[in-house]
Amino acid sequence: MSLLKKVQAFFSAHSETAETHQDPELRSRYYKATAKKAMEAVQAAAAVRGGCKVTSVSEERGEISVQIQKPKSALLVATVISVRPFETAIDFSVSSDTALPTDFGYSRKVILEFQQKLDSELKFVGSGLNSGK
Template sequence: MGLLQNIQRFFSTHTETSENHPISELRSHYYKVTNKKAIETVQEVLKRTEGFEVTSVSEERGEISVNVLKPKKALLIVTIISVRPLETAVDFSVSTDTPLPTDFGYSRKLISTVYNKLDREMTFVGTGIHSS
C-alpha cells in the first residue's frame, strides 16, 4: 500500500469493507448460514450492543441501518448478501460524524469489533474468498 493511500485512509471519516480490500481485516466476511438467518443474527447482535440503535431493516435488499450513538456518533450500514444457499457475505460501510477531517481509525475499529461479534455468533467461513 502506497504512502498516498495511507495518508488518505488516515484523513478519512468513512470506511467500507469489500471483497478485494487491500487491508485483510476489511475484506468481506463469509458465514455458513442462510441469508434470512444472517439478517436475524446481525440484527440481534447490533441490538444487544450498547450505544447502537437499529433504525431500519430491509430484508429484500439485505440492508440494516444503525445509528451508533457512543462512544462516537456514526452511521453504520450493514449489507448481507446470499452467495449460495448456505453461504452469506456481510459487508459494512461506516461514516463517522465528526467536525475533524479524520476519525483517527474509529470507523475501522468499529468494523473489526462488529465482525468479531458476528464471528462468535455464526459459523465463519473466511474473508474475501471470492476475490480474483
C-alpha cells in the same frame, strides 16, 4: 497495505469492506448461514454493543442501517448477500459524524468490532473468497 494507504485510511471519516480491499481485515466476510440468520445476527450484534439503534431493516435488499450514538456518532450500513444456499457474505460501511475531516480510525474500529461479534455467533468460512473470480 502501503504506508500511504494506511495514513489515508486513518485520516478518513468513512470505512467500508469490499471483496478486494487492500486491507485484509476489511475484506468481505463469508459465513455458513442463511441470509435471514445473518441479518438476525447483525441486529443482535448491534443490540449487544450498546449505544446503537437499528433504524431500518430491508430484508428484500439485505440492508440494515444502524445509528451509533456512543461513544461517537456514526452510521453503519450492513449489507447481507446470499451467495449460495447456506453461504452468506456480509459487508459494512461506516461513516462517522464529525466536524473534523477524520475520525482517527473510529469507523474502521467499529467494523472490526462487528466482524468479531459475528465471528462468535456465525460459522466463519473466509474473507474475500470471490475476489479472484
